[in-house]
Amino acid sequence: MKKSLSILLAALIVLSVFSGCSSSQKAADTPEEAGTEAAEALSEAVSDVTASEFYSAYAEAKSALLNKLVDALSTNADTAMASLSFLGVSFAELYMLPASYFGLGEEAVLNALAILGSKDVTYTQDGNSYTVTYLDSNDQPCEFSGTYDPAGSLVCVGSTNGTENIHSEAYKTSFGYVGQFYLINDDGTTALYQYAIDGTDGNGTIGITSDAGQPSALTGGEPSDFPTGCAEWYSIYGTTVTGVTSDGTNVNFEFVPTDDAE
16 A cells, blocks of 8 residues: 555656755854845745756655655554545646646656646746646646746646636745645545645645635745644654544554564
8 A cells, every 4th residue: 555655656756856056155153144144045045946846846855744654654553544545645646747847848748748648738838937738638628837936836726628626835934845735526526635844854744624615825834733724634753643534533653664663
């Protein structure tokens, strides 16, 4: 189970090389100067990141959190079935595939969507706004658009047959990332996935809500525990796992990684 999820994510999330640069700076004379210099350095680093690189870095951090939670929940007898809740989280990456190629040109997007059986792909870019149209594997017309803010956010909207059914947001924060993905299924049911990702080591929280209305837009200022407002949520920090299952059962246990248990 957990291996299949990991394989699925690895196949779907195309990770760009996250380029960075370092520069020497003189030591700050005061804590205030240190804080100012750190903020300026962060701003410069973020502004150099392309839309594709931003989303790929977010997806990679999200994948690390998801894989760690699946490992923890599936190896604990009381929560093994709860790991099935993350199947929808995994498949959400199918819808987000174009975002990994924003800024890389039409050919890159066309080749990526061809893997999913899509055709008649068009790609347009206007500054930091991107739009992809295509026919899906069922010959339904789809559109996926995104607006990237180099300060550290990407907001995407998707539609099928002219009806909006996907809304996604990702923001860089002081602790990592916050994000959410909202899907309206063909039968009218909905799914909401919210993420607070603490760094890149797989720590953070994922919230899941079914049959809810479209959530309020994120601001990037959400606290690291904001997904706990969902009906179902799971959090892992280090080896401590907490949460609430879909049937309202509280979760609290220490995860022993497989390598450590052997």
